[in-house]
Amino acid sequence: MLTGNIKDWEKFTPYLPAGLQKALRYLATTEVAKLANGEYKIDGEKVFVRVSGYETKPLNEKKWEAHDAYIDVQYLGSGTERIYYAAKQGQPLTENNLQAKDVAFFGAGTAVKADGYVDLGAGTFAVFYPWELHQPGCQVSAAAKVQKLVVKVRAL
Secondary structure (H helix, E strand, O other), X not given: OEEEEHHHHHHHHHHOOHHHHHHHHHHHHOOHHHOOOEEEEEEOEOEEEEEEEEEOEOHHHOEEXXXXXXXXXXXXXXXXXXXXXXXXXXOXXXXXXXXXXXXXXXXXXXXXXXXXXXXXXXXXXXXXXXXEEEEEEEOOOOOOEEEEEEEEEEOO
């Protein structure tokens, strides 16, 4: 997992592959508050973004997930959200949609022991790789409305 503030995006780019550079550049140069919910292409199927608005929920209501084909760059345009993370290896798979939707689920709540968490606020991002589980959409101290952008970067 990699995390930071989008205002520092250029500091990260020398250390990142082209797809992740495109993702951070997009987030840094786009007026995200003006984006409607939906999906937007950045570089065809290699890099695209999904925009959504929702309310965060308690930990026990959120599922653990992982992806194989794409890296997730999770970014908040507004609000606050906690995302738990853990190593994927050896975790109990509960639902496999990797072939159809590039997502697998590993239970909800504390079904997986978290290695840690990151609290995102407006302008912050976290990058999750295919070997990591993440549990996004969790409330920090109380439910909060968020604008969330998830940039999907082709991993393979």
